Amino acid sequence: MSVTSTPHNDAVQSIVSNYRSRNQRRLLLLVGAVAALSITVMIDVMTGPASLTLQDVLSVIFNPSRASAQQKVIVWDLRLPIALMAICVGAMLGVAGAEMQTILNNPLADPFTLGLSSAASFGAALAIVLQWSLIPGAGVFFVTGNAFVMAMLTSLALYGFTRLRGVTPEAMILVGIAMLFTFNALLALLQYGASELQLAQIIFWQLGSLARASWDKVLICVIILAIVVPYFMSRSWSLTALRMGEEKAASLGVNVSFLRLSVLAGVSLLAAVAVSFVGAVAFVGLVGPHIARIIVGEDQRGFLPCSALAGALIMSGTSIASKAITPGVIYPIGMITSLIGIPFFVSLILSQRKRHWQ
Amino acid sequence: MTLIAHDISVSFGTRRVLKNAGFDAAQPGQLTALIGPNAAGKSTLFRTIAGLVKSDTGTIVLDDTDLSALTTQQRLRRICFMPQFFTANAALSVFDVVLMAQKQLAGWRVTDADMTAVATALDSANIGHLADAYIGELSGGQAQIVSVCQALIRKSDVYLFDEPTSALDLRHQLDVMSRIKTAMKQRNAIGIVALHDLNLAARYADHLLLIGSGRVLAQGSPKSVLSDPLIAQTYQVAIQTGTGPREELNVHAYAD
Numbered sequence: 001m002s003v004t005s006t007p008h009n010d011a012v013q014s015i016v017s018n019y020r021s022r023n024q025r026r027l028l029l030l031v032g033a034v035a036a037l038s039i040t041v042m043i044d045v046m047t048g049p050a051s052l053t054l055q056d057v058l059s060v061i062f063n064p065s066r067a068s069a070q071q072k073v074i075v076w077d078l079r080l081p082i083a084l085m086a087i088c089v090g091a092m093l094g095v096a097g098a099e100m101q102t103i104l105n106n107p108l109a110d111p112f113t114l115g116l117s118s119a120a121s122f123g124a125a126l127a128i129v130l131q132w133s134l135i136p137g138a139g140v141f142f143v144t145g146n147a148f149v150m151a152m153l154t155s156l157a158l159y160g161f162t163r164l165r166g167v168t169p170e171a172m173i174l175v176g177i178a179m180l181f182t183f184n185a186l187l188a189l190l191q192y193g194a195s196e197l198q199l200a201q202i203i204f205w206q207l208g209s210l211a212r213a214s215w216d217k218v219l220i221c222v223i224i225l226a227i228v229v230p231y232f233m234s235r236s237w238s239l240t241a242l243r244m245g246e247e248k249a250a251s252l253g254v255n256v257s258f259l260r261l262s263v264l265a266g267v268s269l270l271a272a273v274a275v276s277f278v279g280a281v282a283f284v285g286l287v288g289p290h291i292a293r294i295i296v297g298e299d300q301r302g303f304l305p306c307s308a309l310a311g312a313l314i315m316s317g318t319s320i321a322s323k324a325i326t327p328g329v330i331y332p333i334g335m336i337t338s339l340i341g342i343p344f345f346v347s348l349i350l351s352q353r354k355r356h357w358q
Numbered sequence: 359m360t361l362i363a364h365d366i367s368v369s370f371g372t373r374r375v376l377k378n379a380g381f382d383a384a385q386p387g388q389l390t391a392l393i394g395p396n397a398a399g400k401s402t403l404f405r406t407i408a409g410l411v412k413s414d415t416g417t418i419v420l421d422d423t424d425l426s427a428l429t430t431q432q433r434l435r436r437i438c439f440m441p442q443f444f445t446a447n448a449a450l451s452v453f454d455v456v457l458m459a460q461k462q463l464a465g466w467r468v469t470d471a472d473m474t475a476v477a478t479a480l481d482s483a484n485i486g487h488l489a490d491a492y493i494g495e496l497s498g499g500q501a502q503i504v505s506v507c508q509a510l511i512r513k514s515d516v517y518l519f520d521e522p523t524s525a526l527d528l529r530h531q532l533d534v535m536s537r538i539k540t541a542m543k544q545r546n547a548i549g550i551v552a553l554h555d556l557n558l559a560a561r562y563a564d565h566l567l568l569i570g571s572g573r574v575l576a577q578g579s580p581k582s583v584l585s586d587p588l589i590a591q592t593y594q595v596a597i598q599t600g601t602g603p604r605e606e607l608n609v610h611a612y613a614d
Contacts, residue, residue, distance in 0.1 A: 008481060015477035015489045016470075019453050022490065105445075237463035244455070244493075245445035250410050252463055253434040297449040297492065301466065 026302045029295065033309040037087060040316040044083040047323050050074055085213035085277070086319040087312040088221035090284055092274040094311020095225075096267045097285030098292065098303060099232060102239050103260045103267075104169040110285035111271035114158060114172070115179025116151045117280040120272065121206050122183040123150030124279075125190045128201045143205065144212070147276035154179050155268030159261065172264075207332030208279030210319055217277050224273055228266040229308070235259065236300035243298050283337045284311050287345050294348055314341060359386045359421040361407075361516055361548050366416035368402055375402045377572040380416065384548045384565070386515075389539050391563035391580075392552040395593055399572040400552040401442060404518045407550075408439035420515060435462070438514035442521045442552075446493045446501040453489045456480060459508045475511065483507045483537070498525040506534055510541050517542065519551045523558065531555070535562045560584060560599075560607040568592060580607055 046052050052060075052071065060067040060075040067075075093111065100109040111117050123146035126132045133142040134149040161175050191199060232239070238259055241249040246256050271285070288311030289303070296302035314337060321340055322331045360383035368376040376399045384390050392400050405411040407418055409430050418425045425433055456476045457468065480486045485503055493501060502525045509517060519538060523531040535551075539562050542549035550567075553559045559566060559580065566583040568576040570592035576583045581599075583589065584607065590597045596612040 011481045011486050012474060012477040015453070015480060015486050016473045018490060019473060019477070022451075233466075236466070237458050237461060240450065240454070241458055241463060243445070243448040243450060245441075245443065247410075247441040248444040251408060251434065251439040251441050252459060253431050254463065255430070293449055297451060297454075299450055299454045 026296055030302075030305055030309065033306070033313065037309065037312055037316060040313065040320060041083045041087065044086065044316055044320050045075060045079045047320055048074075048079060049328060081213040081215050081218055082210045082319060083316065084218045085221070086210055086315040088218060088225065089210075089274045089278050089281070090288070090312035090315025091308040092221060092225060092270040092311070093281065093285040093315075094288030094292075094307040094309070095229060095232065095304065096270040096274070097311070098289035098307035099239065099263050099267050100285070101289055102242060102298075102300075103263050104172055105242075106169060106173055107290070108286070109173065110282075111275060112280075112282055112285070113180070114176035114271075115154050115183055116268065116271045117275050117282070118180050118183035118187065119150040119154035120147035120275040121202075121280050122187045122190070123147040123276075124205045125187050125194075125202050126150075128205070129190045129194045129198050144276045148272050150183075151272035151275055152268060154183075155264065155272065159264060159268075162261065162264075172260075204332070206280050206334070208281040208334035208337075209330075209332055210278055210322070211330065212277065221273065221277070224269060228270055229304075231266055232263065232300075232304055235263070236304060239263070240298065240300045240303075279332075279334060281315075281334050281337055283341055284314050287341055288314060290345065291348060359515060359546075359548070360384060361418070361420050363403075363407065363418045364416055366403070366406055366418070367414045368399075368406055368411055369414060375399050375572055376406065376413070378416070379403060379569065379572060379574045381567055381574055381577055384516075384550065386546045386548055387543050388564040389542050389549040389551060389562060390565040390567055391559035392550055392567045392569060393554075393556060393559055393583075394569035394575075398569045398592075400569060401520055402572075403569065404439055404520050404550070404552065407516070407518060408437050409433040410439070436514055437516040437518065438509050438512045439518045440505055440509040440520060440522060442524070444501070444505060446496060446498075448494055449492050450494075451489070452480065452485065452491055452493060452496070452504050453477075455493055455504060456508050456511055460511050462512070479507050479511045484533075499527065499530060502526060503530065503534065506538070510537070513545075514547065516548045517550070519549070521552050521554065524554065531558060538562075556584065556609040556611070560609055584609055 042054060042057060045057050046054060052074065056067070056071055057075060060071050064072065097110040100114065101107055123134065124143050127143040127146040133146065135142065135145040158172060158175055162172055191202060194202065238249065238254045241252050241254050242256065242259065250256055289307040291310040292303050292306035296306045318333050318336045318340070321336050322333050325331060362383045364380040366376050366379045367374065379399065392403065394400055402411060406413050409425065420436060453476060456479055457472065460472050460476050480489050483503055485500065485507065488496065488500060493504060496504065502522065506519070506522050509519065522538065523534055526534060535558060538549060538551060563580055565577065566580050567574060568583055568589055575588050575592055576586045584599050593611070596614065598610045600608045600610065602608045
């Protein structure tokens, strides 16, 4: 690089420094989101029937010798698994939605669109109504197990279909919608023959709840995130290129079919686990990525982490709201995500400068 | 280093798009214009050279290497292909779009050299002011200039441009064509440009390649190809050539 200051050199330098400061802003934003997330987790642990102060929570976590046994139970056994489960599931749904929208080139893609959520609900209903377990020896986890197996089977069917007929986004969406209606019909069939008690259970399952959280489930979520997210990150340029159209991506050296299939596999795993653990939580997988898109754009280096953080923040906020609206009552999270999230989302759409899906 | 295609046939299902098409050695540092009517097979020929479409017969040889021996990835490092269309509604900044080509889609680390290379490319294409804009916000012509910029930042042996000037005004058509021509000379690379504007082809290309109904019908210097009766027959127009005020070759087409 020459140091002589010609007009062109100045122009080049100013483009570079603009780009640098844009990257720094993006990084700051991500750091800010992580900070906000740790605050919501703290608030989440503090709220509930027995209110704890911030000091109580911090001393239980960092200075256990000074905390009472009761406080330890509340924090470690009851609230922390729920708070962490919320951010894990939120991140999983956010990432799953972001990459589904990317590979299917469709802004409406999320675990719902591909029928994964209805398949999971159907699996859970199988367990509740007919007491069938799709995993032998699943024990107390058989409702969750069934939901997971059905969601994964749906993805496999989708995967098989696309192998057979070629991987076009249109075909994948259409097959997903066919799955959605099939499983809704099957679910209705089960509900028709169910007792009142079973019906209540199915509906409660579908509405979604974080109360089923446990340390084991949190660990499973963390492991899956730790496997899938690094893979997606390593493919970030290719996924970004895919947003410019298949032919453009292919001309830059992306193996489009393989990328779609491998990302579909990762997305299915994320969505199936998340949905089977907390129920059919709509909206997070759809809106998390849209918030990220509006804030940082679709370059995957920002889009992927921002979608995960947006999903995690939504779920964490939902977890707090579900306990705080009426003291002593915990509302189903599926309801809250929609009721609180949608006005926020609509205001974001109205304020954005350009529609990116036309 | 030369690029030679011999006896290329491509079909999509039962429809034969290229029929034993081939061309003589394209020379480094020179620009070849690929001309022919709509649906003649220009894009398919490009995609076949780039390895994105498998040919039923024939060989494409670059500098003694049979390209079919390379993986698609290796092939696309040596052959840079700019497709005609790209979806320009994404929330991706112009800088990032060019940066991804500079990085060859690999590696998260963006060095100072990468950033300077991208900024220089944008500046020399006179789109430095658009660096932060999303490609979804650009006009069709601006998007096309970005696309050319994205192709030229890659270091390849062969450059294929599929109608790089179709959305551009007069000034930008000339700008883009002369930047492509200069780049081919400086890099001693082989350039092939698909064009509909025969005057532009006559002005900038060293060679013309006429393709019609999947066959290569004529090739050679602009003068010889443009005065070949086959060209009128292929385009189904009457064609007359002349000399313009600056001694350049002019092409006039008449519908009758």
